[in-house]
Amino acid sequence: MRAVKWISSIVAVIVLISALVFFGNFFSKNSSSVSNTHNNKTAPATTKSNSKKGIQVTSKNDNSSYQTVIKDGRYLTSKARGVTASQESNTFNQVSFEDGLLNFSKEHFSTSKYIFQEGQFLTTNQANEWLSRQSDDNKDGLNPRDNGKFNNERNPIYLQSIEEQDFMTKEGNNLKLHGIVLGLAMNTQDTYQKEQYGANFTQDISKDDRIQQGQRMADEIVKRYRNINGINRDTPIYVVMYAQAKDDSLAGGNFYSWNVSKTGDSLSNWTNIDNQTVVLPMQESTTDDKSVSAKLNSSFVNFSNNIEGFFPNLSSVTGQASYDGNNLKGLIISVSTQFYSATEIESFANYIAQSAPNYLPSGVPIKIKIEASTGMQAYLTKSADSDKYKVTILGSY
Structure with a gap:
């Protein structure tokens, strides 16, 4: 009798252990499934890209764009x-x-030869010092x-920002610097306050003054870059x-x-760039049938009328066309809308693409942004060598 009870106890323990193992695996699998579903992914939590160490470069779809740099599985952002x-x-x-x-x-x-890297030499602290005014506490200030004056005799802020772009080639597992491009954004008008939290005042900066100050700053910035570790004396800047x-202004x-x-x-000697930016639709007072942008303005108005006819609850359609001399270099269009339905946004974006x-x-490259008061809802892009628009719906799965 005792033997029977002993055997029965062993069987019960075995059944209990089997049940625990079964339900443990069951809940473990379901817990993993819920996690992946929540993230809308079927891959494990640790992706292959995040586990990589060192430098990699992205692939690209066409020759109009650069390969870019990834470090330790993450996009390498600019330091400043x-x-x-x-x-x-x-x-x-x-x-x-x-x-x-x-x-x-x-x-x-060339996009086929070089790799684009966000600026890695100018740090945030250096940029803040350079863009500030020169003072006893900041000898490196370029402005x-x-x-102490509060009229047109005051010293304005000339240099607004510095943008650095680095261009690399891959040699084995390493990247080698082959050149740097620096963009210096100069103010044409400085906005200032006479007292903290007070009213804003503006001070116009003459063209001659802006050019002279900009060239002086450019000379000094190049000298400083030559002293940064990692930049050779023969690296083109x-x-x-x-x-x-x-x-x-309604344009950049x-x-x-x-x-x-x-x-x-x-x-060396400075080379002039004949660039201009045109806001679309153009005002009647600035529209000349013989002007370079008149034909584009007419096409833009027809485009606006067409999409407003399809979705009449648009707030506005504006454009910004960039010209190099008489040549159109690119077009950015902003469409303001009151859409809230995901199906409306998708239908509208696809209609624009068609x-x-x-x-x-x-x-020419064209970018179309569809925006609401809550932010950007979708955007469309096309490259210069294609007439097909790529549609991206933000917040979609």
Whole structure:
């Protein structure tokens, strides 16, 4: 009898252990499944890219873009990105400055030969010091000392921001620096306050004064870069000068000259850049049937009318066209809408992708942003060598 009870106890223990193992595996599998579903992924939590150490480069879809740098599984961001001398009130300036600088770089560093790396030599602390006023506490300030005046005799802030782009080649597992492009954004108008939290005042900066101050600063910046560890004496350093638009402008500014230091710390002769930015739709007072942008303005108006007919609850459709002389270099369009439905946004974006080639120019890069008061909802892009628009819906799965 005792033997039977003993055997029964052993069987019960075995059954209990089996049940625990079964349910333990069951809950473990389901817990993993819930985690992956929540992240909308089927891959393990630790991805292959995040486990990589060292330097890698991205792939690219076409020859119009650069391969970029990844370090330890993450995109290598600029060390001084976003540092400005004062608050940037005109967001158009930032877009046209960064896009135009990259287009300039493509003319001097081939996308098929070089790898693009966000600026890694100028640090955030250095950028803050350089963009500040010179003072007893800051000998490295590039903007002039505060002379204490509050009228047109005051010393304005000339240099608003510095953008660095590095161009590399891959040699084995390492990257080698082959050139640097520096964009210097110069103010055409300085906004200031006579007292903290007080009213804003503006001071216009003459063209001659801006150019003279910009060239002086460019010389000094190149000398400082030559002293940074990792930059050789014969590494080409290109400097591109950009005139910021005023705060109330509906378009960004323009690049107006460039120079290069091929060796040493001196710059050669400056080369003028004939750039201009046109806001679309153009005002009737500025529209000339013979002007370069008149045909584009007409096409843009037809495009706007077409999409407003499809979705009549649009707030506005505006554009920013960039020209190099008489040649259109690119177009950015902003569509403001009140859409909230995901299906509305997707239908509208797809409609734009189908109709845009019938109205907008070919042979140039175009970006179309669809925005609401809550932020950007979608964007469309096309490269210069294609008429097909790629649609990206933000927040979709």
